[in-house]
Amino acid sequence: MSYIGRFAPSPSGPLHFGSLVAALGSYFQAKAHQGQWLVRIEDLDPPREMPGAADLILKTLDAYHLHWDGEVVYQSERHELYQNQIDRWLASGQAYYCQCTRKQIKALGGFYRGTCRNLHLTNESQCAIRLRMTHPIYQFEDQRHGTLTIPTSLADEDFIIKRRDGLFAYNLAVVLDDIDQGVTEVVRGADLIEPTGRQISLYHMLAKTEVKYLHLPLALDKTGHKLSKQNHAKAIDNDNPKPALLDAMQFLGFDITEEIHQASVSEIIAWGVENWHVEQLPAATEITPIFSNRSL
Structure with a gap:
């Protein structure tokens, strides 16, 4: 290649x-x-x-x-490309709406704990969209630094793919x-x-x-x-x-x-x-x- x-x-x-x-x-x-x-x-x-x-x-x-x-x-x-993938994940249940605020997450220790994962929320205007973490990555190989480790709490987290304000998240894009x-x-x-x-x-x-x-x-x-x-x-x-x-x-x-x-x-x-x-x-x-x- x-x-x-x-x-x-x-x-x-x-x-x-x-x-x-x-x-x-x-x-x-x-x-x-x-x-x-x-x-x-x-x-x-x-x-x-x-x-x-x-x-x-x-x-x-x-x-x-x-x-x-x-x-x-x-x-x-390229917003259409990002939104189309989000729509597919929402339809399959891989993604979901989340109403938790940064303040609420910070009060729980700074990492999102899946609070809204099974609530089946539908209020788009008041929610971010998160992706269910089904393939967590705890380590990866860097071409210079060798094996690098990702904190477990970060690797396991359902992370945001579209923000509450409607902007697409960096990781997804x-x-x-x-x-x-x-x-x-x-x-x-x-x-x-x-x-x-x-x-x-x-x-x-x-x-x-x-x-x-x-x-x-x-x-x-x-x-x-x-x-x-x-x-x-x-x-x-x-x-x-x-x-x-x-x-x-x-x-x-x-x-x-x-x-x-x-x-x-x-x-x-x-x-x-x-x-x-x-x-x-x-x-x-x-x-x-x-x-x-x-x-x-």
């Missing part, structure tokens, strides 16, 4: 150093396998999105010579999209290790072959928090991409020589593809980067 990878940012803001690491890791892994690298904009949550961010993200990828294959896919245009696009391996940040179990369980419920997973180390700020849009991480520079590019590649375990420092952006990317090896990735899942090239 030919390799198909993807980069799937949410348009809640411009790309920052942490998202550049994820983009580079997924790109290098795909191209080192002579595969395709797809870009999908995960615009599932309009209240959290920044106007113009999707276009800005694509311009940033171009500036860093991370050129994608095929057309960009937008999750906001990402799996249906990856299946539809033929993705063979997901390369992303280590903050998504825990949801991986739920996503693999969806593959099993859908009788589909699960993808492979490779989780990259998270970039932390000086206070130990993940570099993220929510934590106001600074946008990377589209006009002068080399410093951030070299810092991100060093973060991913590349030994950057003086010759590479003097190369063009396109030459650096080509060299990265040629010299990429999963084994070079740090063993840690969280790292505070040292910006030797003054990228930030």
Whole structure:
């Protein structure tokens, strides 16, 4: 089977150093396998999105010579795909309506305990939709970290596939999209290790072959928090991409020589593809980067 990878940012803001690491890791892994690298904009949550961010993200990828294959896919245009699958599960009893609030679940210890599983609720406007967990995943294999364990309480939980406010849940959409696009391996940040179990369980419920997973180390700020849009991480520079590019590649375990420092952006990317090896990735899942090239 030919390799198909993807980069799937949410348009809640411009790309920052942490998202550049994820983009580079997924790109290098795909191209080192002579595969395709797809870009999908995960615009599932309009209240959290920044106007113009999707276009800005694509311009940033171009500036860093991370050129994608095929057309960009937008999750906001794929609601019918998600709803059709939910309707099939509701009809079969695999999914059900749940009226429990976050406050109620938190009071019961933070994990949903199946309160509404057999109540046969029908009030759509007041309910989320949950999936009966019939294929819990307690462990999975990561291409760099080996066997990773999912907490039992999380693995066993009937999780939400459509929110009370009518928005589709990330876990459902990402799996249906990856299946539809033929993705063979997901390369992303280590903050998504825990949801991986739920996503693999969806593959099993859908009788589909699960993808492979490779989780990259998270970039932390000086206070130990993940570099993220929510934590106001600074946008990377589209006009002068080399410093951030070299810092991100060093973060991913590349030994950057003086010759590479003097190369063009396109030459650096080509060299990265040629010299990429999963084994070079740090063993840690969280790292505070040292910006030797003054990228930030």
